[in-house]
Amino acid sequence: MKTVRLTVAQALVKFLDNQYVEFDGKVTKFVEGIWGIFGHGNVLGLGQALEQDSGDLILRQGRNEQGMAHAAIGFAKQNLRKKIYACTSSVGPGAANMITAAATATANRIPLLLLPGDTFATRQPDPVLQQMEQFHDLTLTTNDGFRAVSKYWDRVNRPEQLMTACINAMRVLTDPADTGAVTICLPQDVQGEAYDFPDYFLQKRIHRIERTPPTDEMLQTALQLIQTKKKPLLICGGGVRYSEAAEQLKAFAQAFDIPFAETQAGKSAVFSDYYLNVGGVGETGCLSANLLAKEADLVIGVGTRYTDFTTSSKWIFQNPDVTYLNINAARFDAYKLDGVQVTADAKKTLEKLTALLAPTGYRAQWGGRIAEVKQLFAEELHRVYHATYTGKGFVPEVDDRLDRETVFDEFIKLTGSCMTQSRVLGILNETLDDTAVIVGAAGSLPGDLQRTWQSKGTDTYHLEYGYSCMGYEINAALGVKIAHPQREVYALLGDGSYMMLHSELVTSIQEHRKINVVLFDNMTNGCINNLEIGHGMDSYGTEFRFRNKDTNKLDGGFVPVDFAMNAASYGCKTYKVTTEEELYAALADAKKQTVSTLIDVKVLPKTMVHGYGDWWNVGLASVSEKDTVKEAYEELRQRRSEARRY
Numbered sequence: 156m157k158t159v160r161l162t163v164a165q166a167l168v169k170f171l172d173n174q175y176v177e178f179d180g181k182v183t184k185f186v187e188g189i190w191g192i193f194g195h196g197n198v199l200g201l202g203q204a205l206e207q208d209s210g211d212l213i214l215r216q217g218r219n220e221q222g223m224a225h226a227a228i229g230f231a232k233q234n235l236r237k238k239i240y241a242c243t244s245s246v247g248p249g250a251a252n253m254i255t256a257a258a259t260a261t262a263n264r265i266p267l268l269l270l271p272g273d274t275f276a277t278r279q280p281d282p283v284l285q286q287m288e289q290f291h292d293l294t295l296t297t298n299d300g301f302r303a304v305s306k307y308w309d310r311v312n313r314p315e316q317l318m319t320a321c322i323n324a325m326r327v328l329t330d331p332a333d334t335g336a337v338t339i340c341l342p343q344d345v346q347g348e349a350y351d352f353p354d355y356f357l358q359k360r361i362h363r364i365e366r367t368p369p370t371d372e373m374l375q376t377a378l379q380l381i382q383t384k385k386k387p388l389l390i391c392g393g394g395v396r397y398s399e400a401a402e403q404l405k406a407f408a409q410a411f412d413i414p415f416a417e418t419q420a421g422k423s424a425v426f427s428d429y430y431l432n433v434g435g436v437g438e439t440g441c442l443s444a445n446l447l448a449k450e451a452d453l454v455i456g457v458g459t460r461y462t463d464f465t466t467s468s469k470w471i472f473q474n475p476d477v478t479y480l481n482i483n484a485a486r487f488d489a490y491k492l493d494g495v496q497v498t499a500d501a502k503k504t505l506e507k508l509t510a511l512l513a514p515t516g517y518r519a520q521w522g523g524r525i526a527e528v529k530q531l532f533a534e535e536l537h538r539v540y541h542a543t544y545t546g547k548g549f550v551p552e553v554d555d556r557l558d559r560e561t562v563f564d565e566f567i568k569l570t571g572s573c574m575t576q577s578r579v580l581g582i583l584n585e586t587l588d589d590t591a592v593i594v595g596a597a598g599s600l601p602g603d604l605q606r607t608w609q610s611k612g613t614d615t616y617h618l619e620y621g622y623s624c625m626g627y628e629i630n631a632a633l634g635v636k637i638a639h640p641q642r643e644v645y646a647l648l649g650d651g652s653y654m655m656l657h658s659e660l661v662t663s664i665q666e667h668r669k670i671n672v673v674l675f676d677n678m679t680n681g682c683i684n685n686l687e688i689g690h691g692m693d694s695y696g697t698e699f700r701f702r703n704k705d706t707n708k709l710d711g712g713f714v715p716v717d718f719a720m721n722a723a724s725y726g727c728k729t730y731k732v733t734t735e736e737e738l739y740a741a742l743a744d745a746k747k748q749t750v751s752t753l754i755d756v757k758v759l760p761k762t763m764v765h766g767y768g769d770w771w772n773v774g775l776a777s778v779s780e781k782d783t784v785k786e787a788y789e790e791l792r793q794r795r796s797e798a799r800r801y
Contacts, residue, residue, distance in 0.1 A: 158351035163314045163341070164204035166352045167270075170321050172210035173357060176237055176329055178364045179399075185329070185362065186268070187230075187238050188213030190223040194245025195284060196272030200346025201243050215637075215666065219658035220244045222630040224256030224267065226659050229594065229627075229634025232265050233617060235397050236334060237364070238638070241268040246343070247285025250297050255624065258304035261335035263420070263621035264393070264460070264485075266328040269305075269338045271298050276312045276342040298340040306335035312342060314350035321356075329362040331397060331500075332485040366398070367484060369499035369507060377480055378511055380495050381453065385520040386474070387413050388451035390436065390465065393420025394458015394483060396614065400502035401425050404457060407505045411512060412519045413455070416444035418465050419605055421458065423616035427609040433528060435605035437471055438464040442606075442767045443532035447524070449473045449768070455480045458501045460488045464620065468772035469799040492799065536607055539764050540581025544573040551761035552577060555688045556783070559761060566678065569713055572733035572757035576603065576675055577764050579738065579756055583645075583673065584609055586742050591643040592617050592635050596627035598649040599682035599763040600675065606764050626656025632670045633659045643671065643746065650676040650699070653718060663751045664726045671745050672722065672753040677760045678713045684760070690775055690791075691784030698760075722753035732756045770794045 161169070174185040189212055193202045205214055217223025220242070227240040244250050250271035260267035274286050274296050282288050289295040302308050307327040309320040324337045369377075381387060395404055401424040408415050408431045416436035417424070425432050434441035436448050448454075448471045456479065459465060466472065469492070479494030482504045489496040497504055539552065544563075551559065567573050580603055587593070589611035595601050596619040610616050617635055619627045632646035653674055663670050684697040701711030719729035728748045730741035732755065745752040772795060775788050 157354045159354055159357060160349055160351050162200070162204060162347050162349055163311060163317050164200040164346040165207065166317060166350070166357065167201070167321065168204045168209060168212065169357045171241060172212050173359045174325060175359065175361045176364055177361050178237060182361055183237060184211070185238060186212065187240055188215060189241045189243055190215045190217050190227050191243045192217045192220055192223065192245075192249060194247075194249055194272065196245035196247070196343045197243050197270075197341070197346070198245075200272070200341065200343055201270065203347070215240070216662065217659065218661050219656065220249045220252035221256050221626070222656055222658035223662070224253045224269065225259065225624070225627045225630035226634035226637070226662070228256060228260050228263070228265050228267055228619070229617070229631025230638045231267065231634075232263070232631075233592070233614070233635045233638040235399065235614070236266055236331070239266050239268060239328065241270055243270040244272065245285065246272040246274055247297055251300065254300050254304060257301055257336035257338065259619060259622040259624045259627060261304050261306055263619060264334055266334045267336045268324060268328060269301065269336060271301070271338065271340055272346070273298050273310060273340040273342040275344045277344055296340070298338065301336070301338040304336060305338040306333055307337045309338070310340040310342070311345055314345065314348050318352070318356050325360070325362055329364055331364060366500035366503050367498070369497050369504045373497045373499065374507055374511060376495055377497055377508060380478065380480055381512060382515060382517055384453035384478075386451050387453035387455055387519055388447055389413055389415035390418065390454060390456045390459050391415050391421035391424055392418045392457055392459025394501050395421050395424045398458060398484075398501040400457070400505055401613070403502050403505035403509070405429065405431075407509045410509055411517055412521065414447055414521065414525045416440070416448065418459050418462075419601065419618045419620035422605065422608070422618070423610035423612070423614055426611060430529070431525065433525065434532060436465060437467045438766070438769045438771045439602035439605040440467070440471070440767060440769060441532055442535050443528035445471060445767045445769060446528045446531070450524075452476045453478055453480060455482070456494070457482045457505070459483070461491045462621070463772065467769045470770045470772075470794060470797060473797070493801075539577040539607060540584070542575050542577050542762070544575060544759060551575070551759065552763060552765045553685050553761040555685065555761070557684075557688055557694055557761065562760060565713060566759060569715055570733065570757040572759075574733065574735070574738075574756065574758050575762035576677070576758040577607070577762060578735070579675065579758055580604070580607060582735065582738055583647075583742070586739065587645065588643055589615070591615060591645060592639065594618075594628050594632040594635055594644065594646045595648065596620065596631070597623045597625040597652050598680070599685070600647050600649060602682065603764045604647070606767065625652040628652055629657040629670070629672055630659040632672070633663045633666070633668060636663070636668045636670050637666075640668065645671045645673055647673050648675070649681065650674065650678065650716065650718065651680045660722065660727065660751060661725050669749060670751050672751070674718050674753060674755050675758050676716070676718060676755060677758050678715070679760050681760055681763060686773070689787075690773065691779070691781055691787035717755070719753060719755040726750060728752045730754045772798065
């Protein structure tokens with residue numbers, strides 16, 4: 156047996172550089188590079204290996220470990236899970252920072268390889284810098300925190316363990332049904348240990364991403380179910396995009412007159428103006444999709460994991476005869492809602508179902524209802540996209556108990572802006588290139604976008620809404636730009652998300668990868684403010700206000716922040732926007748720039764788009780001194796009684 160003497164870190168680098176995937180006969184390099192922030196726990200091991208011979212791997216320098224890992228997620232998601240970046244950090248706070256990103260990747264079923272350094276396997280110098288000591292268990296380190304958020308976790312305490320760890324890592328990373336975060340912990344002393352690695356471990360390895368076909372039994376059961384139903388509704392999930400099954404979904408829908416709604420992950424698989432596309436569904440769904448959802452007697456979920464936002468906490472599908480047909484590569488998801496399970500690839504399944512169902516002459520019986528709800532939605536979309544502040548007496552989209560006249564007066568006096576959030580989105584949707592990619596994750600914007608954004612190009616809608624991680628937006632936008640350097644990329648986020656994390660904005664400058672940041676500043680964590688007031692509370696701890704010396708509470712004036720000045724200090728081209736004219740001008744000029752841009756838009760609170768016949772099951776106090784909370788609880792209890800129990 157031929158062997159090569161290498162350190163563990165050197166062998167790992169060579170291994171990663173030789174991993175490829177095959178999908179539909181096309182072979183591509185799987186690991187494009189490594190994001191890294193070097194510390195004492197990885198710089199002399201993995202860092203040395205990369206310096207000596209990185210092969211074709213690209214090293215990218217992060218600014219924050221969570222931020223760089225979000226960039227890696229954005230890259231993998233935009234590449235439809237066919238390419239990845241690994242991420243390395245030192246043990247301790249650097250590793251702990253990546254735990255949030257690991258959870259984000261796993262929740263969204265996106266491959267992410269994490270290579271945190273770890274404490275000494277020998278324990279000789281214990282406790283080393285950044286080492287936690289658990290008196291009852293000396294094997295525990297910071298990296299054990301990754302266990303709960305990883306689809307595969309391992310620790311390489313001996314050089315020979317690296318091989319099985321790496322093979323298992325690739326098994327999970329390339330599995331459509333089981334992918335997510337993979338963590339391989341690397342003790343800093345072991346990284347530098349030498350071993351005679353067999354050459355076959357270091358050879359070019361091609362991992363075939365399989366299209367699992369449905370069985371005949373699965374297909375026949377699905378066919379029998381469909382033919383008993385009059386008003387089926389397709390749900391286009393992220394699996395449609397990852398399977399590259401958009402054309403097959405359209406063909407199936409068209410052949411049998413079946414409308415389809417979209418999840419956050421599925422949106423932009425098919426253009427929004429397609430006549431059978433009725434838009435986002437569920438808690439953040441639009442008018443057209445939610446109207447049909449209440450009538451559907453069959454829900455055909457394709458590549459969706461049925462989150463509570465998709466199903467409106469299992470409430471939106473109200474037809475008493477509704478049943479579920481679940482097409483998913485993951486058996487876990489196919490079993491949800493007690494549905495009929497087709498555990499298989501979306502593309503292959505839709506092709507076979509179309510061929511088998513066509514000879515039966517089956518047609519859905521929606522009649523003119525699809526066109527009717529599409530027209531209703533078009534009218535509503537025009538209304539909210541053109542909603543503007545009209546002065547005293549103006550009623551925003553979110554009409555709740557907030558003393559909005561006082562708040563609006565204060566906001567306008569402080570910012571000089573009376574722009575509405577929905578109007579800004581309308582201008583963006585009208586102005587951005589059809590191929591431009593928008594990136595979002597948290598706050599009120601994902602709801603607004605799911606309800607209103609009209610996708611005009613394929614894979615142009617990039618929302619992280621499995622974990623709804625504040626701070627994902629800007630950092631992931633950089634990953635998207637690295638994946639698609641020819642496209643304009645826009646991170647859409649609120650002031651809360653910007654302040655949470657925007658570290659890789661600096662990296663975008665360093666890498667000459669221009670991204671555009673459109674920041675909606677309403678001086679409030681607006682969606683949670685809506686949530687608390689909408690459930691009987693007052694505005695509490697969500698507006699960004701100074702502490703009042705008289706009350707010792709956070710009920711002073713708004714805290715103004717000049718986000719444009721902050722981004723300018725990094726080297727970005729920036730714009731301050733308070734009018735429509737300024738917004739149009741900023742968007743036009745930003746497109747001409749070669750450096751990253753930030754457009755600081757001041758938008759009135761409560762002017763985001765509100766819900767359309769949806770409901771969300773949230774934890775609410777069953778006992779309260781407030782009548783408004785009691786009333787909200789009674790309504791919640793009623794809705795819970797109407798929802799499916801599991």
